[in-house]
Amino acid sequence: MEKKYKLCVVGAGRWGMNHVKALNRLEALGAVIDKNKTVTDQIASDFPFCKTFSSLEDAFDYGFDGYIVSSPPITHFEIAKKIIKHKKPVLVEKPITLSLKDSMELNKLAKANGVNLMVGHLLLFHPAFVKIKELIEDNRIGEVQYVYSNRLNLGSFRNDENVLWSFAPHDISLFNYFFSEFPEEIISSGVDILQEGIHDTSITTFKYPNKKMGHIFVSWLHPFKEHRFIIIGSNGMLRFEDTGENKPLIFYDKTVDLSGSFPKSNLGSDKKIEYDDYMPLDAELKYFISKIDNGVIEIANGDSAVEVMKVLERAAKSLSREK
Helix, strand or coil, X not given: CCCCCCEEEECCCHHHHHHHHHHHHCCCEEXXXXXXXXXXXXXXXXXXXXEEECCHHHHHCCCCCEEEECCCHHHHHHHHHHHHHCCCCEEEECCCCCCHHHHHHHHHHHHHCCCCEEEECXXXXXXXXXXXXXXXXXXXXXXXXXXXXXXXXXCCCCCCCCHHHHHHHHHHHHHHHHHCCCCCEEEEEEECCCECCECCEEEEEEECHHHCEEEEEEECEEEXXXXXXXXXXXXXXXXXXXXXXXXXXXXXXXXXXXXXXCCEEEEEEEEECCCCCCCHHHHXXXXXXXXXXXXXXXXXXXXXXXXXXXXXXXXXXXXXCCC
């Protein structure tokens, strides 16, 4: 008989409630922790079998199989540290912490305690990006040469982190996933219009060995929502429109002929690439749950979280030097 796992969600804000609903779909919802009694009362009404608590310490006595930390980022480090010291698997939403030092400490602590630590780099589980990785590994576009991402929206403002920390971890995790190497140079620039010292918009450029390059454009001060991801390869190109109708993934059979004295473009056909249809959050949580009993986290583990934080912190330092 297949074992039924029960997980506890720490923090039932907007994204935390997505975890609650997803775990409910997976029949793995055990409890929710939130200081707001109105929130926990509503959860108790909507999910009568789900336990609710106002503090982490109250939940430890119930022996939940794992924890999801979806509280504000400023709280991630202390909460995750307590969970790891109780030797429980933990998935921490992005950014895993607000400093590289803290993320390295969590990763080291998890290894010392033999605990699985995972970070919520959700797009690594998105079916379109899983398909893109497959196409790259199958050499459909040749060598990856240039990647860019636009992640733009109006709203979701924060006062404890800027738009780089809020939006960019998703795309940095994808850049690390597709380039499979660390950038040699990171330059970020932006502007803080709404709140002094908290950037609303930033453009970050990444330079890799062998003239490879990428950029991430993020903004929460934009007239419309756009999530666009482009990959340029030596033998083809890919475009994914996460906010487009039916979320198309397009392969462009377009290359450049360098055999002559001047580059010449070869305009081939465009082809829509089919990919599986499933909810990335469900896939992420299924993966985390599947590793609870002595499984090794390979995707979005503590090591990859630290690598993302290294990039993010270098970008943040570049951004701060503008001031």
